[in-house]
Amino acid sequence: MKLLYKISVILFFLFGFSNVEAQNSDAIPKTLTADQAALIKAQRDLIVANREAFKASLSAEQQAILANPKLNAKQQQAALLSSLTNDQKQLLADSKEKAKQLKEAFRNSLTEEQRQQIRLLNERKIRESVQESRNRLHKRN
Known part of the structure; x- marks a missing residue:
């Protein structure tokens, strides 16, 4: 159950349920150093790359789950979670860990x-x- 929860959180993160405003360049304070701005850019690039890698790993069946208009978001998520392979679960876990490390590095630099x-x-x-x-x-x- 704990793994299911972690995967759910990661899926929400990867599929863009995060605040889109946070990616707006106006949302970044003007007083950031070049290193801090680079950390933010690296985190955004990592998120995009991880999202693309995960999407590329989806099977036709998994893509059909996401494209099914009869399922609401929760149903799609539950169906997708139950269909993930171990490699996909590991990809999500690795993505989450890398993003967490970059976020922590940014926080520590403030x-x-x-x-x-x-x-x-x-x-x-x-x-x-x-x-x-x-x-x-x-x-x-």
Whole structure:
């Protein structure tokens, strides 16, 4: 069950359920050093490469699961998880570990000032997201 949970988290990560805004270049504080910017770029490149490698490893049956419009996201995920080979599971685990290492290296390189800037940026994004949700809800009513 623990493996299933880990794979679920990885699949959500690889299939883009992460915040797309985080990949926007405006989301990066301007005070990052060249090394820090390189770490971010390396992490983004790694995510793209890992996603492509995983997609390339999918069998025709697994691709059919993902393309099946009769299945909702949870059903697709459950069906795909049950069909993964050991090699695919290892690929996902390796991808997660490499991304985790790059993320940790980036976090360790931040100064306290940069951490505060990132916190403020994230708070602003959250406020904007809440406001957009309220606006959409208001337009529906």
